Amino acid sequence: MSGVATPGRKKAEKIDRLAELSAAHDDERGVSLWQEAFRRLRRNPAAITGAAILMLFVLVAVFGPFLVPYATTDTIGVREGLVKSGQGIIPGSSADHWLGFDHQGRDEFSRLVVGARQTLLVGVVSTLVGLAVGALIGGIAGAAAGIGGRWGRWIDTTLMRIVDMLLALPSLLLAVSIAALLGASLVTVMIAVGMISVPVFARLLRGSMIAQAGSDYVLAATALGVRKSKIALTHIVPNSLAPVIVQATLTLATAIIEAAALSFLGLGNPDSAVPEWGVMLADAQPYLGTRPALAIYPAVAIIITALGFTLLGEAMREALDPKLRK
Structure with missing residues (x-):
């Protein structure tokens, strides 16, 4: 009978196998949602490409103004007689001026x-303006919908x-209307572009909060007697921010394009001495026939930057959304 496995021995063998598996994977501990998302991002080529583009863009934006060879207001081309915009003469790239001059002889x-x-x-x-205002509206609406009652439903509705x-209006038309009312300036562009993203953030946060309201931890906290307002602020809101943060990354790409569009329409910074890619596009419009590169350079910069934000945002969405994980 010694060769017959008793139930107790079978149970002991099963425990031993589980112990061996546990020892083999003792370095694998539970990780949070953001840690798991970061692991997935590191293995995603699109995320790496987008992050590299954005890192280069940020480095250029932060340190570039200290390293440029010429002042942005120096009309060196006119002073040296190389640029004659009235005659349509705008030289191209050279050893000293890698991208040539603009119509006013500036590098x-x-x-x-x-x-x-x-x-x-x-x-x-x-993007921060749209995120702050949209999250405030969506958070209040989501909390009101979760609390319920007549006043909660009335506030949410x-x-x-x-x-x-706001969603019914075309985004560019809404931005142009706001910019036209406030007057052309860089601050106006920020407010106008931020306001058109408010509805997206508001509805996204509200929907995420309503989805979280039916979770087990909310039911447990409610059963323990925790106030609904405290549950909403300390538990539901933090757990609902992941899709909002991903949307903010994607919104950065569209914000750059829309800001460039407003500047192109003449609603941005009226001082052309301050370089901005959208303003540079607008300034290059009369010279498309003689010097199209003046429009190509800022356009390519805008496209590449928007592509970087889009790649990183889509990769973050796949990493944080269990339904989209590969």
């Missing part, structure tokens, strides 16, 4: 590098109808 490479800082500033500030009205 195009220096202006393109310095313009990265203004473009980054507009994109980041406008009122805020969402306002958001729906």
Whole structure:
């Protein structure tokens, strides 16, 4: 009978096997959502490419103005007689001026590098404006919907109808209207571009909070007698921010494009001496026939930067959303 495995021995063998598996994987500990997402991002070629583009863009924006060879307001081309815009003479690239001159004889490479800082500033500030206002509206609406009651439903319905009205308007038309009312300036562009992203952040955070309201931890906290307002602020809101942060990364790409569009329409910074890629596009419009590169350089810079934000944002969305994980 010694060769017959008893139930107790089978149980002991099963425990031994589990112990061996545990010892073999003792370095694998539980990780948080963000740690797991970071692991996935490190293995995603699109995320690496997007992060590399954005790192280069940030480095150029921060340190570029200190390293450019010429001042952005120095009309060196006119002073040396190389640029004669009235006659349509605008020289191209050379050993001393890598991208040539603009129509006023200023070094195009220096202006393109310095313009990265203004473009980054507009994109980041406008996204933060939209995120702050949209998260405030969406957080209040989501909390009100979770609390329930007549007043909760009334607050949620009122805020969402306002958001729906903003969503009904085309984004560029809304931005142009706001910029036209406030007057042309860099601050106006930031506010206008930020406001058109408010509805997206508001609805996204509200929907995420409503989805989180049915989670087990919310039911457990409610059963323990924790106030609903405290549950919403300390538990539901932090757990609902992941899709909002991903959307902010994607919004940065569209914010740069929309800010450039407003500047191209003449609603941006009226001082053309301050380089900004959208303003450079607008200034190059009369010279498309004689010097199309003046429009190509800032356009390519805008496209590459927006591509970097888009690649990183999409990769973050796949890493944080269990339904999209590969």
